[in-house]
Amino acid sequence: MKYESLKGKVVMITGASSGLGEALARAFIDNDCVAYLSARSKDKLDTLAKELGDNAVSLPLDVTDPQQVKRAAEAMVSQHKRIDIWVNNAGGEKKSSLEDLTPELLHEINAVNYYGLVYGTQAAYMQMKKQKEGDIVQILSTSSFTSRINESAYCAAKAAASLFSESVQHEVRDCGILVFPIYPGGMNTEFFKKAGATLPPDSMEPKDIADIVLNAVSQPRNIIVVPRIFRNSWKK
Numbered sequence: 551m552k553y554e555s556l557k558g559k560v561v562m563i564t565g566a567s568s569g570l571g572e573a574l575a576r577a578f579i580d581n582d583c584v585a586y587l588s589a590r591s592k593d594k595l596d597t598l599a600k601e602l603g604d605n606a607v608s609l610p611l612d613v614t615d616p617q618q619v620k621r622a623a624e625a626m627v628s629q630h631k632r633i634d635i636w637v638n639n640a641g642g643e644k645k646s647s648l649e650d651l652t653p654e655l656l657h658e659i660n661a662v663n664y665y666g667l668v669y670g671t672q673a674a675y676m677q678m679k680k681q682k683e684g685d686i687v688q689i690l691s692t693s694s695f696t697s698r699i700n701e702s703a704y705c706a707a708k709a710a711a712s713l714f715s716e717s718v719q720h721e722v723r724d725c726g727i728l729v730f731p732i733y734p735g736g737m738n739t740e741f742f743k744k745a746g747a748t749l750p751p752d753s754m755e756p757k758d759i760a761d762i763v764l765n766a767v768s769q770p771r772n773i774i775v776v777p778r779i780f781r782n783s784w785k786k
């Protein structure tokens with residue numbers, strides 16, 4: 551879909567090397583935004599940026615490192631003087647039973663799904679409060695409020711990221727910054743393969759969720775977008 555109000559916006563998308571992040575990158579570029587694409591896989595980002603054209607910028611980083619996230623925000627400001635939209639989308643999981651959940655795995659899951667989102671939110675906020683405007687999109691999950699066997703660490707990290715997001719929403723509103731918590735269900739991405747899980751039947755297409763995100767951030771600023779939950783139709 552085309553959203554006239556997004557034209558020229560400067561956007562960061564974390565986790566842009568595949569899945570929903572890649573779909574978001576395509577959608578923002580189709581809407582004439584300048585899109586910074588970040589993830590750890592430099593080659594995939596470079597290839598995607600080349601395909602998407604001059605408005606797409608490959609900016610490899612690891613969201614679990616707050617310094618790398620901060621430097622990325624500084625690079626955007628030095629090149630474009632502003633950050634209009636920051637999408638905290640990077641995430642992932644590895645399924646594990648309680649017994650097999652090592653401290654290292656627990657840290658890894660929290661580092662990307664919770665701490666990474668916090669670092670991104672802080673980096674975006676530092677610039678957006680100077681601009682007195684900006685949108686921060688948090689890609690959470692129905693796992694934030696649905697308990698799942700062998701996914702306790704992931705569900706808990708997404709729950710923490712959810713409550714963090716809904717709390718800071720109140721803190722930043724007076725600075726003209728809006729926070730959009732988005733709660734997708736099963737999407738047809740590489741996520742399940744990486745997690746050691748099975749793709750749920752009737753999974754949603756990431757491009758459809760990307761369009762919902764663009765629709766949310768394109769609304770007039772006096773419209774409050776309440777948390778949005780999207781489920782695939784699969785029932786156990």
Ligand SMILES: NC(=O)c1ccc[n+]([C@@H]2O[C@H](COP(=O)([O-])OP(=O)(O)OC[C@H]3O[C@@H](n4cnc5c(N)ncnc54)[C@H](OP(=O)(O)O)[C@@H]3O)[C@@H](O)[C@H]2O)c1
Nearest residue numbers: 565567569570589590591612613640641691736737739741
């Ligand atoms: N698929 C689903 O059913 C589903 C449902 C609800 C919510 N979600 C959430 O949606 C978001 C996108 O997931 P997806 O389904 O599109 O999965 P995906 O295709 O596996 O994409 C995950 C992205 O995150 C990046 N990433 C992972 N760790 C990173 C790190 N430390 N630093 C920077 N980037 C990192 C990956 O790139 P690199 O490996 O190159 O870094 C990749 O671009 C995640 O937050 C996920 O939790 C997914």
